[in-house]
Amino acid sequence: MKRPSAKLKTPRATPTPKRARRPIARRAAAGLYALEVFSRLKRAHPEARCELDYETPLQLLVATILSAQCTDKRVNMVTPVLFRTFPTAAALADAPREDLEEIIRSTGFFRNKAKSLIGLGKALTERHNGEVPDSMAALVMLPGVGRKTANVILGNAFRKNEGVVVDTHVGRLSLRLGLTKEVDPVKVEQDLMPLFPHEDWALLAHVLIFHGRRVCDARTPKCKMCVLSEICPSSAV
Numbered sequence: 001m002k003r004p005s006a007k008l009k010t011p012r013a014t015p016t017p018k019r020a021r022r023p024i025a026r027r028a029a030a031g032l033y034a035l036e037v038f039s040r041l042k043r044a045h046p047e048a049r050c051e052l053d054y055e056t057p058l059q060l061l062v063a064t065i066l067s068a069q070c071t072d073k074r075v076n077m078v079t080p081v082l083f084r085t086f087p088t089a090a091a092l093a094d095a096p097r098e099d100l101e102e103i104i105r106s107t108g109f110f111r112n113k114a115k116s117l118i119g120l121g122k123a124l125t126e127r128h129n130g131e132v133p134d135s136m137a138a139l140v141m142l143p144g145v146g147r148k149t150a151n152v153i154l155g156n157a158f159r160k161n162e163g164v165v166v167d168t169h170v171g172r173l174s175l176r177l178g179l180t181k182e183v184d185p186v187k188v189e190q191d192l193m194p195l196f197p198h199e200d201w202a203l204l205a206h207v208l209i210f211h212g213r214r215v216c217d218a219r220t221p222k223c224k225m226c227v228l229s230e231i232c233p234s235s236a237v
Contacts, residue, residue, distance in 0.1 A: 004067070031195055033178075035195075035198060037143065037179070037231070038200065038207070041210075041211055041228070044227045051073075056132075057153060057157035058124070058131075059079070060153055062092075064145045065145070066113055070107040073106060078106060088130060089120070089121045092117055092124075093118060093125050093126075095118055095121065099118060101114045104117075108194050116143050119143030119144065120144055132157070146165065148167065150162070150168060151163045151205075156202065163201065164189045164193055164196075164205055165202070165209075167185075169213060171183065172212060172216070173212050177228065177233070178232075178236040210214075211226075223237045224237055
C-alpha cells in the first residue's frame with residue numbers, strides 16, 4: 001500500500017531585523033566623546049572660520065558655488081574681480097555668459113558654474129527681490145544650491161544653525177573619529193547633529209575643516225602632532 005506523501009512545509013520568511021537603538025549608556029558615552037573632540041579642536045584652532053572672503057550673503061553664496069571642486073584660496077583670487085563686475089543679483093542675471101566664464105575659468109567646471117550663477121541671479125531677482133533668502137526651504141530651490149551650500153549660507157551669513165556643513169573634510173574626519181559609519185553627506189549630518197549643541201553646528205564644521213586641511217590630511221594624516229591622537233580610534237600613534 002502506498003504511503004501518503006508528507007506535505008512539504010513552506011519555510012517562513014525570516015523577518016528583516018530592525019536597526020537596534022543605541023543603548024542609553026552608549027549614547028551618553030558617544031556624546032561625551034564628541035564634546036571632548038569638539039573641545040580639543042576649538043582649543044587647537046581658535047581662528048577657525050569660513051575661509052571664503054565675502055561681505056554680503058550674495059557674495060558668500062556666489063563664492064560657495066564656485067568652491068565646488070576648487071580650493072577656497074583659488075576662489076578668493078577670482079571673486080574680487082567677479083564681485084566688482086557683477087555686484088548684484090540683477091547684474092548676474094544679465095551677465096554675458098562668455099565674460100562670466102572668462103572671469104571664473106580658473107575655478108574649474110566654469111561653464112556649469114557660469115550657468116548656475118546666471119540662473120541664480122535670475123531666480124533671486126524674480127523670486128526674492130534680488131536678496132538671498134534666509135531659510136533652508138527657499139535656498140535649496142535656487143540653481144546651484146544644495147543642502148551643504150545652504151548650510152554654509154545660513155550658518156555664516158545669517159548665523160542660523162539649521163544643520164552641519166558636511167564637505168569632504170568633515171565627512172573624512174567624522175569617519176576617522178568614529179562619529180559616524182556613513183559616507184553619504186546627508187546621513188553623516190544626521191549622525192553629527194544629535195552629538196553636538198545646536199548653537200555650535202556652524203563652528204563644528206569650521207574646526208573639522210581646519211583640522212582636516214592642516215593636520216588630518218586625506219593621504220598622510222599627521223597623527224603625531226594631532227591633539228586627538230590619544231582618543232582617536234584611527235590614530236597611528
